[in-house]
Amino acid sequence: MLKNYRMILEYDGTRYDGWQKQGNTDRTIQEKLERILERMAGEPLEIHGSGRTDAGVHALAQVANFHADVNLSEGEIKDYFNQYLPEDISVKRVERVHDRFHSRLNAQxxxxxxxxxxxxxxxxxxxxxxxxxxxxxxxxxxxxxxxxxxxxxxxxxxxxxxxxxxxxxxxxxxxxxxxxxxxxxxxxxxxxxxxxxxxxxxxxxxxxxxxxxxxxxxxxxxxxxxxxxxxxxxxxxxxxxxxxxxxx
Structure with missing residues (x-):
């Protein structure tokens, strides 16, 4: 069953072309996260960010969410991401949220x-x-x-x-x-x-x-x-x- 997870992450945007994945580069935050999520879940899945930070912009508490069917606890999901993420991106917290939560659409x-x-x-x-x-x-x-x-x-x-x-x-x-x-x-x-x-x-x-x-x-x-x-x-x-x- 697909479950909805919210993550809080921080990143140094210096060497990235922004949050949003783009066809002409793999140097985006979303791309790095989705590659790890695909490895974890065994299928390509999308991660939605609360907003698209520009190239070179940093985040102290970006919020993102994704739907996945994985047999891991929230803590294990966080550890899995951090095991494979480069040192300039870190997942601080992962929590399960209600199915209709959307990090961008629900942001006030x-x-x-x-x-x-x-x-x-x-x-x-x-x-x-x-x-x-x-x-x-x-x-x-x-x-x-x-x-x-x-x-x-x-x-x-x-x-x-x-x-x-x-x-x-x-x-x-x-x-x-x-x-x-x-x-x-x-x-x-x-x-x-x-x-x-x-x-x-x-x-x-x-x-x-x-x-x-x-x-x-x-x-x-x-x-x-x-x-x-x-x-x-x-x-x-x-x-x-x-x-x-x-x-x-």
Missing amino acids: EKTYLYRIETADKKPVFERKYIYGLGKSLNVEAMKLGASLLIGEHDFRSFCANKKMKKSAVRTIKNIEFEQDGSRLLIRFTGNGFLYNMVRILTGTLIEVGEGKRKPDEIKHILAALDRSQAGFTAPPEGLFLEKVYYKE
Whole structure:
């Protein structure tokens, strides 16, 4: 009998082409997981992630689920995955869930964390996990700009997919700033994010913090519905999928 399992995993996205499997590469998180699942279950099976992290983006708590008929406990399934996964992907937990649970469709909100180093050089051993901006920022101005992004908006200006035909309306619940020495941490929580959206939001807020844009320009960028009006796309190494929220 097929049983539905949810897994929580973390990964270093540095050497991967993102979460979603693609025909032209096997360097995706989904592909690595599904190959092991096929070996375990004896047949090809699909693993659904809560969202598609981009190439180079990391996850502290990605949520995924799959249906399989295996005679193993949750702990044994976790150990099986970790036995064969490379050292930059780790399954933290596996649990059986009700049959209708879907990691993406049932997700209520997600929090993404973006890490910026404002000192002149990145720490050597964290260089793959933080954006080395190398200059100070006016965080108060960034907070003012961020406040205009809260709520339900059409975020087309902050989406890198120019051909997207679906709705770009999303709700950002909050944007939090935390200063940790010379590091600035920004957390974005919302009900969903478009392609490159968090990185474009971050790049735009950085430009506000540098004084290249005024905070109230955010209103005009939102209204323009035009990607060219927003800021640069912040690089992937500073971005982490931190948490996925469900109703239960």
